[in-house]
Amino acid sequence: MDSKTRYNVIIVGAGVSGISAAKVLAENGVEDLVILEASDRIGGRIRKQDFGGVSVELGAGWIAGVGGKQANPVWELANKSGLRTFFSDYSNARYNIYDRSGKIFPSGMAADSYKKAVESAIQRLRSEEANCNGADVAMNFDFAQISAPKTPIELAIDFILHDFEMAEVEPISTYIDFGEREFLVADERGFEHLLYRMAETFLFTSEGQILDNRLQLNKV
Ligand SMILES: Cc1cc2nc3c(=O)[nH]c(=O)nc-3n(C[C@H](O)[C@H](O)[C@H](O)COP(=O)(O)OP(=O)(O)OC[C@H]3O[C@@H](n4cnc5c(N)ncnc54)[C@H](O)[C@@H]3O)c2cc1C
DSSP states (O other), X not given: XXXXXXXXXXXXXXXXXXXXXXXXXXXXXXXXXXEEOSSSSSOTTOOEEXXXXXXXXXXXXXXXXXXXXXXXXXXXXXXXXXOOEEEEOOSSOSSXXXXXXXXXXXXXXXXHHHHHHHHHHHHHHHHHHHHHHOXXXXXXXXXXXXXXXXXXXXXXXXXXXXXXXHSSOXXXXXXXXHOSEEEEEOOTTOTTHHHHHHHTTTSOEETTEEOOTTEETTOO
16 A cells, blocks of 8 residues: 555455445445455455365355345345355254255255264263252253253353354344354355455456455555
8 A cells, every 4th residue: 555545444354344344335435445454365254265176165154144034135145146055954953964966965864863962962961960960950951942051061062052153142143133044155156256246346346356456455
């Protein structure tokens, strides 16, 4: 950036937050802005990597919060961009295995094995817990019954299901506002394609490259 150049707005970081903020400002007539990005690319933690000839996501891989009352802007953008996504069915399983066509495979077997493993682990932990504190703990565990985690097992499960993945405890606003469905992004262009689509609505681009001097890469 030319040190003599003055901007009214400096946005630090060209991840989805920075690009979205710049887009909203530009759409509202604030053109006098610059986005400083420390790395050599936009996208931040939305990033793909070539692995064995296919694109894999290193960062964000799912669009969470679909099917609710409010429209999720990320989901709307994904649809507009024709991003290839597949429904993640967590009704019986914590993780889904997909075949190349995006079909969940083999749904019954994966779900059953996972359920059995979880049930047996919970049962073991429950009896260990009962041994530890002598409490009469019910063996039938129902996730839906948990309002606030209290026991060590509930806290551990809550950590894995919520804090570790979502960095927040329930209720999670994404699911409350936008719905509970989740879609896996499986697109060769990467999840980051959305960022480029967003950027090209207000930054000058040519042949897929952002050539606008309001985006300064390699600039901390
Ligand atoms: C492994 C992983 C999996 C994830 N899975 C999902 C998922 O499935 N679904 C989902 O919705 N979310 C997921 N997330 C979270 C999601 O990726 C982030 O919430 C989102 O990308 C954050 O965007 P951001 O713009 O706020 O920050 P970032 O993407 O971190 O962008 C910040 C940018 O600022 C730049 N920067 C920082 N400091 C400076 C500085 N001083 N000067 C210039 N530039 C600077 C950085 O280089 C970076 O490009 C995942 C994250 C990770 C890491």
